[in-house]
Amino acid sequence: MKLSYFLSVFLLLLCVSAIAAAQPTTGTIRGQLKAGTQPLELATVTLPGTTFGASTDAQGRYELQGVPAGSHTVAFTSLGYQLQKRQITLAAGQTLELNAQLTAVPTSLADVVVTGVSRATEIRKSPVPIVVLSKREVNLNSNGNLIDAAVKGVPGLSAVTTGPNISKPFIRGLGYNRVLTLYNGLRQEGQQWGDEHGIEIDQYDIERIEVVKGPASLIYGSDAVAGVINMLPRLPNGPAGQLQGDVLSEYQTNNRLLGNSVGLHYNQRGWQYAARGSYRLAQAYQNALEGRVYGTAFQELNLTAMAGVEKQGGATHLTATLYDNRQEIPDGSRDSLSRQFTRQIAEGPQDDIKHRPLVPTADLSTYRINALHQRIQHYRLLSRSRLKLGSGEVQALLGVQQNVRREYNHPTAPAQAGLAVALNTYTYDLRYAAPTWLGLETTFGLNGMHQTNHNRAATDFPIPDYSLTDVGGYVYAKKTFGKLDLSGGVRYDTRLLQWADFYVGADSTTGFDRQLSATEANGGAPQFAAFRTRYQGVSASVGATYNLSERMLLRANVARGYRAPNITEVGSNGLDPGAHIVYLGNRSFQPEFSLQQDVGLSAYLPDAEVGVSVFNNAINNYIYQARLNDANGQPVVVVPGNATYQYQQGRARLYGAEVTVNLHPKTLPALAFNNSLATVTGLNKEVSLLETNGAAAKYLPFIPPLRTRSEVRLTSQRAWGRLTNTYVRAVLDYNAPQNRFYAVDDTETRTAGYALVGMGAGTGFLGGPDQREVLQLFVQLDNALNTTYQSHLNRLKYFEYYAASPNGRRGIYNQGRNLSLKVIVPF
Structure with missing residues (x-):
């Protein structure tokens, strides 16, 4: 297979999408997050559906630069606090001051996931069990591989192992081609039927793991009867x-x-x-x-x-x-x-x-x-x-x-x-x-x-x-x-x-x-x-x-x-x-x-x-x-x-x-x-x-x-x-x-x-x-x-x-x- 040919095709698609997108007029969103009178450090500010996001500093301040002009939803989340969303309209060249007060509530009540559903949705609105594992939770443990890291944080997830670097995920007793593993939404295809090698993904590059426990065949087709790991x-x-x-x-x-x-x-x-x-x-x-x-x-x-x-x-x-x-x-x-x-x-x-x-x-x-x-x-x-x-x-x-x-x-x-x-x-x-x-x-x-x-x-x-x-x-x-x-x-x-x-x-x-x-x-x-x-x-x-x-x-x-x-x-x-x-x-x-x-x-x-x-x-x-x-x-x-x-x-x-x-x-x-x-x-x-x-x-x-x-x-x-x-x-x-x-x-x-x-x-x-x-x-x-x-x-x-x-x-x-x-x- 000539990978250079496919790389050229993808680069062409990249250019076409860039041309089709709107003109590069952008602005800045910045502000401060608090809980009561206390600044919230390491809170997350994102624009759902985009890749824009930032974490707050010790004073609770954040800044999003280069945001395309237009209407956006801004989401504020922090561990132990209720998700808050704000609708804003940003003009070209504008610096918009947007502050927020968060209310203490377990964050898992409103964590947003993108796996196993047709659109990004909140966990509480999903009828099937979904568990999210953050990079920090992965870092807390010593892991031989990425699947072992997920097993330690997700009840109902287990792994068939052949040594410390070879783990195949099982969800509720089903594994191999019954569990669909994804890398950024792309189904992983690497001889899943074999026992002697693991998942070909860099564990140091993963920011977040989302696990769907239960059939997800409706969205992904074959191989997701036990669930999905994205x-x-x-x-x-x-x-x-x-x-x-x-x-x-x-x-x-x-x-x-x-x-x-x-x-x-x-x-x-x-x-x-x-x-x-x-x-x-x-x-x-x-x-x-x-x-x-x-x-x-x-x-x-x-x-x-x-x-x-x-x-x-x-x-x-x-x-x-x-x-x-x-x-x-x-x-x-x-x-x-x-x-x-x-x-x-x-x-x-x-x-x-x-x-x-x-x-x-x-x-x-x-x-x-x-x-x-x-x-x-x-x-x-x-x-x-x-x-x-x-x-x-x-x-x-x-x-x-x-x-x-x-x-x-x-x-x-x-x-x-x-x-x-x-x-x-x-x-x-x-x-x-x-x-x-x-x-x-x-x-x-x-x-x-x-x-x-x-x-x-x-x-x-x-x-x-x-x-x-x-x-x-x-x-x-x-x-x-x-x-x-x-x-x-x-x-x-x-x-x-x-x-x-x-x-x-x-x-x-x-x-x-x-x-x-x-x-x-x-x-x-x-x-x-x-x-x-x-x-x-x-x-x-x-x-x-x-x-x-x-x-x-x-x-x-x-x-x-x-x-x-x-x-x-x-x-x-x-x-x-x-x-x-x-x-x-x-x-x-x-x-x-x-x-x-x-x-x-x-x-x-x-x-x-x-x-x-x-x-x-x-x-x-x-x-x-x-x-x-x-x-x-x-x-x-x-x-x-x-x-x-x-x-x-x-x-x-x-x-x-x-x-x-x-x-x-x-x-x-x-x-x-x-x-x-x-x-x-x-x-x-x-x-x-x-x-x-x-x-x-x-x-x-x-x-x-x-x-x-x-x-x-x-x-x-x-x-x-x-x-x-x-x-x-x-x-x-x-x-x-x-x-x-x-x-x-x-x-x-x-x-x-x-x-x-x-x-x-x-x-x-x-x-x-x-x-x-x-x-x-x-x-x-x-x-x-x-x-x-x-x-x-x-x-x-x-x-x-x-x-x-x-x-x-x-x-x-x-x-x-x-x-x-x-x-x-x-x-």
């Missing part, structure tokens, strides 16, 4: 004409992680520019039982650049990103008696697992990536445009991505990739927000993608070369009747999936397999016979939010979700070397359809916030993996040393609840006591599977146990000399035993419960003539008691070669005690 980068919003940015450095003791990032942003007369470069590297992580875990080191590079223009009639922003990750591949091989980790040096019959050599200590404590590793490269171009049409608005999102994934798993030929695939995806999303008519807000949308996958020079071919085309359209409407907010819509989707005959045969020069042409196959059977089919489905949603009072509301939603089968579920027929599993697809699959009911109650009291959400989700044509056995009930072995699984389809039901109780007594404004609980039960409802396997098949796989999280935080309400925003915190994260698991063929086993204790502290330092924050310091100690534990969703728990262990412990355990130090210097 990761939003920072856009330039500082004083016009001033180059600003930040430098971040991070160190974590457990795996000696080093992270560094530099970000720059600039805006002038409506033009906006931003750039960021980040680099992280880490050694193998360690725990008290096993020492350092061989095969878990990584190196990761991220580069981001953005250019945009914001004028009175609209805006266009063009973003380019590069992600390059070298990630080791753990396999769990050990010495049978000492339980020390060993390494593979031979292949095939010559590879005797019982006589592999021990890993030298020097290779456990090094930043050097070993020969058996994977490399993930992800390139992204994204154009977002907005054009006002009278009282309506058109939004357009265009994106192109290339994901290149290689796994080097041949110790005798380390330069030969076992798996090498390149996934190209072209995405579009068009929305028209029609003018409000009789109080009815209506949005019409059309979105989809075209995707092609190509195998490169490799030896293993788990999936064929294929092409996929998605098209979907929807209409969404909402209206307010006094205290009642109603919303809903309907959508139709279609997907075309196809591939030609794909041949594989032995390469006499290397001894490995390679892709063959039809001529080279000479009449032999293809590994992947030609296939073409079309999937289609209707999704819909209807919901309501009722304001029982100013501080209490009730929400309910019923939604039908749609998901077309992915390529591995339909077409796989080969070894995934990183997973050590041969996957077999099923060509007869039908789309999954879910019917989920959500009911929630939220109370925003003077001294507390209380939220309760319960859900019930029934899924037809639920796709799952089952170990393949022969007629005698014995496991089928296609590739020696690797299990064989074939995808099946049936029925499933998931139900559960999330509860949050956050205490913030007015008499002790420095104190916050935040508590959450999340539980989900996944039941297999497929009769034939239950009849064959009995109680072992009762529950679904990858269901997290009941989890509670409690945090006590004390935050200084005033500056102490040069110190500001000083805090101390303590966290208790409890995961109950998981006794409800998918036990067929020992696919899963019971997981013991555990509790993790964390402690943290941090502060900001004031400096300069204007006494602004010139440095932020965050210190966090996780797993302070160095507890030895296994998460139920840790795939390394099942990386075990022996039927018994001399110490009674099987599989690989999670990370031990970890001290994190993070320093941010804004400028």
Whole structure:
């Protein structure tokens, strides 16, 4: 794929949008925010629907420069205060003084989100549960990756992990292609079906994470039946004409992680520019039982650049990103008696697992990536445009991505990739927000993608070369009747999936397999016979939010979700070397359809916030993996040393609840006591599977146990000399035993419960003539008691070669005690 060609196209679109926008006549908005007689520091002032925004200084003052002339809505928000909006008209060259007084109310009552709904809306008006996580909340924790950061802050969100840098998000027990991850609204397409790599996004560049819990297929189409995670980068919003940015450095003791990032942003007369470069590297992580875990080191590079223009009639922003990750591949091989980790040096019959050599200590404590590793490269171009049409608005999102994934798993030929695939995806999303008519807000949308996958020079071919085309359209409407907010819509989707005959045969020069042409196959059977089919489905949603009072509301939603089968579920027929599993697809699959009911109650009291959400989700044509056995009930072995699984389809039901109780007594404004609980039960409802396997098949796989999280935080309400925003915190994260698991063929086993204790502290330092924050310091100690534990969703728990262990412990355990130090210097 010639990225330069697409870059030229996007730059042309950028120029066209700039010409179509209004003339560059601008003004300035400035003022002061107070609560009573006290100035509000670090409050946020934004123009909703634009990228203009600023934070107040220690005197509560703000300034927005380069604002296009015309009518605007100005929104004022601050943690613990009610959102306030003001309508203004700004003339060209005018400096408008706009002050505001904010009333103390939990900010979550009115936080504005853009994910999972057709227009930006307040959380309290959304009938489905939405959680927002700010950059500061992410910075408070030590995180191996961005998904882990979200898991710590969002009840009901969990992750399947394969080491500290590989996490795949699950929402209410559903994951992989059932959770749609977005980068600034663009769906992330990077071989989501795989377990061995994470989300290709720079965690240091994300300003805000929005999580929708529940089907969002109505807005996004396939792959959003469980929910949506939208990761939003920072856009330039500082004083016009001033180059600003930040430098971040991070160190974590457990795996000696080093992270560094530099970000720059600039805006002038409506033009906006931003750039960021980040680099992280880490050694193998360690725990008290096993020492350092061989095969878990990584190196990761991220580069981001953005250019945009914001004028009175609209805006266009063009973003380019590069992600390059070298990630080791753990396999769990050990010495049978000492339980020390060993390494593979031979292949095939010559590879005797019982006589592999021990890993030298020097290779456990090094930043050097070993020969058996994977490399993930992800390139992204994204154009977002907005054009006002009278009282309506058109939004357009265009994106192109290339994901290149290689796994080097041949110790005798380390330069030969076992798996090498390149996934190209072209995405579009068009929305028209029609003018409000009789109080009815209506949005019409059309979105989809075209995707092609190509195998490169490799030896293993788990999936064929294929092409996929998605098209979907929807209409969404909402209206307010006094205290009642109603919303809903309907959508139709279609997907075309196809591939030609794909041949594989032995390469006499290397001894490995390679892709063959039809001529080279000479009449032999293809590994992947030609296939073409079309999937289609209707999704819909209807919901309501009722304001029982100013501080209490009730929400309910019923939604039908749609998901077309992915390529591995339909077409796989080969070894995934990183997973050590041969996957077999099923060509007869039908789309999954879910019917989920959500009911929630939220109370925003003077001294507390209380939220309760319960859900019930029934899924037809639920796709799952089952170990393949022969007629005698014995496991089928296609590739020696690797299990064989074939995808099946049936029925499933998931139900559960999330509860949050956050205490913030007015008499002790420095104190916050935040508590959450999340539980989900996944039941297999497929009769034939239950009849064959009995109680072992009762529950679904990858269901997290009941989890509670409690945090006590004390935050200084005033500056102490040069110190500001000083805090101390303590966290208790409890995961109950998981006794409800998918036990067929020992696919899963019971997981013991555990509790993790964390402690943290941090502060900001004031400096300069204007006494602004010139440095932020965050210190966090996780797993302070160095507890030895296994998460139920840790795939390394099942990386075990022996039927018994001399110490009674099987599989690989999670990370031990970890001290994190993070320093941010804004400028």
